[in-house]
Amino acid sequence: MDPRARLDGVPVDPVAAGGFSAAASTYARIRPTYARPAIGAIKDLAPRGGRVLDVAAGTGILTGQLLRAGLDLWAVEPLPAMAAQLRLSLPAVPVALGLAEALPVADASVDVVTVGQGFHWFDAGAALAEAARVLRPDGVLALVWNARDESTDWVDELTRLVEDRTGGRPYVDHRERPWAEVVESSGRFEPLVERRYPNPVPTTVEGVMDRLRSTSFVAALDEGPREDLLEEAADLLDSHPELTGTFAYPHETVLHTCGVRAARTWR
Numbered sequence: 001m002d003p004r005a006r007l008d009g010v011p012v013d014p015v016a017a018g019g020f021s022a023a024a025s026t027y028a029r030i031r032p033t034y035a036r037p038a039i040g041a042i043k044d045l046a047p048r049g050g051r052v053l054d055v056a057a058g059t060g061i062l063t064g065q066l067l068r069a070g071l072d073l074w075a076v077e078p079l080p081a082m083a084a085q086l087r088l089s090l091p092a093v094p095v096a097l098g099l100a101e102a103l104p105v106a107d108a109s110v111d112v113v114t115v116g117q118g119f120h121w122f123d124a125g126a127a128l129a130e131a132a133r134v135l136r137p138d139g140v141l142a143l144v145w146n147a148r149d150e151s152t153d154w155v156d157e158l159t160r161l162v163e164d165r166t167g168g169r170p171y172v173d174h175r176e177r178p179w180a181e182v183v184e185s186s187g188r189f190e191p192l193v194e195r196r197y198p199n200p201v202p203t204t205v206e207g208v209m210d211r212l213r214s215t216s217f218v219a220a221l222d223e224g225p226r227e228d229l230l231e232e233a234a235d236l237l238d239s240h241p242e243l244t245g246t247f248a249y250p251h252e253t254v255l256h257t258c259g260v261r262a263a264r265t266w267r
Contacts, residue, residue, distance in 0.1 A: 031061055031214060032146055034116065035197035035253035042114060043069045045140045045257065050111035053134060055100050055118070055127075060086035062116030062144065063093055074110070076103060101126035105134045114142045124182045132188035135260045141189060142257045143179065146199060149250035154240045158208070161236060165229040166217050179256055189258040197255070200248040205237050208249060 043066070046052055050072065054063045057075035059082050067073050067090060075095040077083040083095050098104040100115070100122045113131045115122075131141050150156045163169065180192040203211070212218055212233055218226060237243055 031059075031117075031211070032199070032201040032249075032251065033061060033065055034144055034146060035199040037197045038144060038195070038199075038253040038255045039065045039069050041195060041255060041257075042066065042112065042142050042144070043071060045142060046071055046112045051109070052112045052114060053103075053105060053110040054114045054116070055103065055131070056115055056121065057086055057095065058082045058116070058118070060090045060093070062114060064090055066114065067093060074105070076100075076105070101130060103130045103134055107133055108136045108139075110134050110139065111136055112140050112142060114144065116144050117146065119143045119179070125186060128183065128186040128188055132186070132260050132263075137260075137262065139260045140257055141183075141260065142255065144256070145254045146201075146251050147254050149252065152250050154237065154243065155250060157236055158212075158233060161232060162212065162215070162218065162229065165225065165232070166221065169217065183256075183258055187261075189260055192256050192258045195255045195257075197253045199251045199253040201251050202246050203249040204246055205234075205243055208237060208243075209234060211249075 042052075052066055052071045052073050054066065054073060054075045057063045057077045060075065063073055063075050063086065073093050075083075075086060075090075075093050076098045077086060077095060078097060078099050080097060083097055086093070086095050096104045100118070113135060119127070128141075135141070148155050148159065150159055180194070183189050183192050209230065212230065218229065221229065
């Protein structure tokens, strides 16, 4: 991998580019880590001495956890502001600017491809083709998310408020089309295996507000609508008397894994 690689006319989703670039430092500070058992499960996927490529690595939240677990990491991130945060926190990890749909990595050069909180932004077909290309035989793709538990009243209310004020999520995710179906349609991977791990995040009201500020399609709003939304969100949280001091922001880490198929079997 060439750590000097640069994007060259390849498009990045404008909401992701604008929002994540504007909120990169907040994102690095406030976004939660993934449940430790999920990190252990990813580590178990890599052979001893194997190499992991973390795609859309952002500020390095998943990258850092995998590095601390003893894995050999490369990182690819499309946005310079996010990559700069990653380099500050993880200077030992080679990071290249690049897209999931055009990875600056040689064929069959890594054992595990990971994507943390990012696959929903990709052109899924192109990204899956690239992941299959760079994986060695018997390589594995691991998609991981920290998902809010929207069965909790205040989390559901906050989610609805944000979607109402922003026009909704600017991407398709598992709520519209299951990831197992998306991966199967590529013809390049074995069936997806899903595992879920509780991951409650200790936080405060200000921590929830910072999390909201780090959301790409909130950060990408014009200043007026963004401040109006933040004011409404603060009022909503204030209406829940149980949200005082430090409390749990309910999450679970969702891990999807699948092995790459031999190239001759690709449809």
